[in-house]
Amino acid sequence: MAAIDPDEAGDLQAVFGPAEQRRRAGDPNRAKTLALNYIGVIAWLREAKRALGVYGRAMVLFQRSNEPDME
Structure with a gap:
């Protein structure tokens, strides 16, 4: 799982992640x-x-939104 948000200049930056989750559900x-x-x-x-x-x-x-390619 990963999240992004704009920085002070409005550029998208990773807030956290990728983070491993133990439970798929x-x-x-x-x-x-x-x-x-x-x-x-x-x-x-x-x-x-x-x-x-x-x-x-x-x-x-x-x-949700435009996340960078994970490959």
């Missing part, structure tokens, strides 16, 4: 709540083998 609901406070929020799911540095293709669960 909670991601879209948390993202919808965060979207009330930030101009852009995205929650996604993808398979990962972190020890090997291998990450699968992202499946977006919730997105």
Whole structure:
């Protein structure tokens, strides 16, 4: 999950994220709540083998606004 908001100059900046979430079911609901406070929020799911540095293709669960490409 990640969120963006404009800085003082109006440029979009990451507020936090990407942050790993342990529960898939909670991601879209948390993202919808965060979207009330930030101009852009995205929650996604993808398979990962972190020890090997291998990450699968992202499946977006919730997105609001224009978030930078995750690839």
